[in-house]
């Protein structure tokens with residue numbers, strides 16, 4: 001890809017818990033995959049997350065956000081306090097750091113591939129071939145942070161959550177999903193929503209899919225209610241090729257999708273700004289897992305696969321493929337013997353051809 | 354139960370598609386289970402649903418709703434137009450009939466048991482023992498029908514969905530769930546929500562669970578984000594005993610729960626008004642399945658188990674148990690040979706001791 005800079009300026013946000021450990025392995029593999037010199041990564045590390053908040057009271061200062069905006073891409077580990085933690089207001093780090101990055105950087109495509117790698121055990125008895133992607137809207141819906149509380153703590157309390165859905169927001173993510181479907185062998189797109197109940201948002205999503213479908217006559221499309229989609233996810237996951245869905249439904253079904261393809265230890269994601277007005281961000285779907293942090297117990301595969309998504313997004317298709325092949329080879333050779341986080345990273349780095 | 358009337362006035366709404374077929378079998382088994390004379394059911398059938406709307410333009414007229422309110426309980430089949438149907442506005446029957454009944458009759462406990470019967474195949478390779486109940490809130494949340502559209506059909510369209518959550522609504526369903534947990538051997542309650550993102554509603558739900566928990570010191574409780582709950586549903590469903598959750602999350606996870614316990618052909622539900630100000634309603638979780646309607650292909654087991662839930666709700670515990678035992682015996686003896694809807698109903702009725 002001729003227009004790519006030879007140097008990529010990369011913001012690295014290792015975060016909390018197992019974040020730093022898995023991110024270190026992703027960087028290791030990234031450097032191995034690009035050692036031939038096609039591209040060099042210049043890394044700038046940002047200390048952010050629950051630990052940082054406890055030390056400084058900062059979640060994501062404006063100046064830091066501005067600095068992050070200057071990079072070409074972001075590698076993100078994981079953030080979040082331990083479940084029992086009471087010093088940190090619940091969800092604060094997730095909202096004020098992770099979601100703030102997704103929203104401020106206009107990451108409207110939250111891309112989450114689900115593939116059952118040969119050799120990986122699925123909780124499904126007979127999963128068949130599983131290889132689909134979820135295109136989750138990333139900048140609106142029930143995640144807009146809209147809503148409020150009246151008479152909090154009284155018997156008359158009312159609490160609302162407002163899902164905001166715009167033609168602009170829905171159309172761009174739907175078009176992205178059709179583009180991806182068009183480039184895949186099966187060329188099939190499934191809209192997942194709940195339009196029989198959420199009629200206002202549902203009508204917008206359905207109408208938009210019908211409209212954009214006309215630009216992609218080669219793509220077949222269908223519709224599933226989110227409840228029915230979870231049934232197919234366990235009874236016939238092979239039916240899925242590209243799923244497009246809203247922010248909350250996407251959150252739910254991608255965790256389920258990760259579960260049926262071997263667990264969130266393997267699930268990668270990209271928070272993509274497809275207009276490239278701001279850097280995209282790549283992160284494992286898993287959280288910070290404070291219970292096993294610092295013990296070299298975490299599987300860095302999801303972080304490594306997220307780095308591969310980054311390579312592809314930046315135009316380094318061959319390098320991305322080499323990382324994914326190395327991961328597939330490593331997974332196929334797994335014996336069940338315990339390896340440290342660094343050992344898995346070393347093995348995958350060594351397998352990068 | 355000494356205060357029960359000897360005669361139960363039952364509204365029967367067979368509905369569309371396979372609804373009439375499965376409801377007929379539920380009535381058959383109900384009559385067999387109560388033939389000894391503990392109680393007689395007086396049936397009044399109401400013609401409602403997509404077919405009725407096409408013929409009359411009526412969904413649920415006020416007078417019909419008033420008449421239904423006079424009964425002691427409601428047996429509901431299934432409603433809904435065929436997916437490709439364009440004569441019926443999408444979701445109309447679901448909202449104006451099914452949801453209208455749930456809301457008008459204040460069915461605040463949507464009870465959905467999930468049990469993996471011996472002999473039933475699960476899509477999970479190693480499901481373990483699965484026996485939990487979901488207490489889904491039934492009268493508010495994102496189902497409140499609140500929200501709107503501005504500038505519909507233009508590039509400036511905005512569509513909203515408003516989730517309404519009240520202290521009144523949350524507290525009564527949470528207390529019901531604790532009561533049920535307290536009466537079960539494992540005495541464990543799990544709140545499923547997404548309080549790190551849906552902070553307003555999330556705070557209300559969490560605070561309410563903490564508060565009501567003090568009345569039930571014998572019940573242990575924990576919390577799962579809805580995305581994580583779907584993971585456990587396929588990786589470790591035995592961890593669940595009683596789940597309490599909001600209307601939409603409950604819709605999603607109960608379909609998933611049905612899928613892992615052998616499919617929605619077996620999943621029963623009760624829409625309960627625990628204050629008994631209006632009749633409760635019992636319905637299979639499955640839909641009207643227009644593609645197989647009228648062909649005696651539908652499995653009536655879910656409808657029959659819903660009738661068992663009704664018997665229990667009305668105080669006929671022994672009769673409910675006899676129906677459930679008959680179902681369990683029938684399921685255990687299933688060979689995979691195709692039986693008609695009526696044959697399954699006959700077999701279960703015959704097995705009722």
Ligand SMILES: CC(C)[C@H](C(=O)O)[C@@H](O)C(=O)O
Nearest residue numbers: 094095098251285549550580
């Ligand atoms: C941590 C949380 C805010 C986040 C989300 O809900 O999007 C996570 O679950 C995810 O899927 O990336």
Ligand SMILES: CC(C)[C@H](C(=O)O)[C@@H](O)C(=O)O
Nearest residue numbers: 196197227447448451604638
């Ligand atoms: C038909 C639909 C409105 C309904 C719901 O969403 O509650 C159904 O999915 C259910 O779970 O009973």
